[in-house]
Amino acid sequence: MIKQIKTYIPGLDEILKGGIREGSSVLLTGPPGTGKTILSLQFIFEGAKRNEPGVYITSEETVENIRAYGMSLGMEFEKYEKKGLITIIPQLISSKKLVSIATPLSIIQSKKVKRVVLDSITLFDYLHSSGEMDYRKEVLEFVLKMKESGVTLLATSEKSISNLDEITYAPEDFLFDGLIILAKIRKGSSFEHCIMVGKMRGQDHMIDIFPLKISKNGIEVFPGELPFSLLEQDDMRSNKK
Ligand SMILES: Nc1ncnc2c1ncn2[C@@H]1O[C@H](COP(=O)(O)OP(=O)(O)O)[C@@H](O)[C@H]1O
Numbered sequence: 001m002i003k004q005i006k007t008y009i010p011g012l013d014e015i016l017k018g019g020i021r022e023g024s025s026v027l028l029t030g031p032p033g034t035g036k037t038i039l040s041l042q043f044i045f046e047g048a049k050r051n052e053p054g055v056y057i058t059s060e061e062t063v064e065n066i067r068a069y070g071m072s073l074g075m076e077f078e079k080y081e082k083k084g085l086i087t088i089i090p091q092l093i094s095s096k097k098l099v100s101i102a103t104p105l106s107i108i109q110s111k112k113v114k115r116v117v118l119d120s121i122t123l124f125d126y127l128h129s130s131g132e133m134d135y136r137k138e139v140l141e142f143v144l145k146m147k148e149s150g151v152t153l154l155a156t157s158e159k160s161i162s163n164l165d166e167i168t169y170a171p172e173d174f175l176f177d178g179l180i181i182l183a184k185i186r187k188g189s190s191f192e193h194c195i196m197v198g199k200m201r202g203q204d205h206m207i208d209i210f211p212l213k214i215s216k217n218g219i220e221v222f223p224g225e226l227p228f229s230l231l232e233q234d235d236m237r238s239n240k241k
């Protein structure tokens, strides 16, 4: 039996048929504004609430901004930082390496960390004048180091999606055990947030596209519903039959 850890994002564990395999690495990818950061914040916060220590590495925000973002969504990070259950590590994009691995590793050991977020890996892509190979090697190195230390890793990356039927995959997508895709789908003048699990190595999961809502309480996924933005396309398909 594989051991799974729950994301505790409402609805998501149902789609994942239990959760994420413990010790695996998952990439959360999608266009800007689709909920990658909020979902990552919840992953760490909900774990901490249940006494699972977490580390949040951010390359996009200051520590203060992360706390404020959490607060605006009802998550008081500082409360758990004080208890040693959450550590926020700012990863300056001016630094040469993707992640100076020493800091997270020592915190992982001393605080018995179970969950690690890296939000996001994309910024470094642009900064690496030395070429893509180095960038990918660093991502792989980071993923492997996290695996060795036994934590479950959730990393985010930016991906432009114009058509859900023709998602183009980046080489780094293949370095991860799991891939979760977030998107915003338009129908008429309305937009709808959606989620789909692209792959989860070594475990079963639901493969459909599900609607997702972002509110002041964070993200909620609806495994029992169809995205309204895709309904017409479904109707057209069934009419043709
Ligand atoms: N308090 C809130 N209430 C409702 N929606 C929100 C709230 N805060 C953020 N959002 C929505 O979440 C989106 C940003 O989510 P975020 O996780 O930061 O995106 P990204 O995928 O770029 O990391 C915003 O564009 C907005 O639509």
Ligand SMILES: [Mg+2]
Binding pocket: 036, 037, 060
């Ligand atoms: Mg973000």
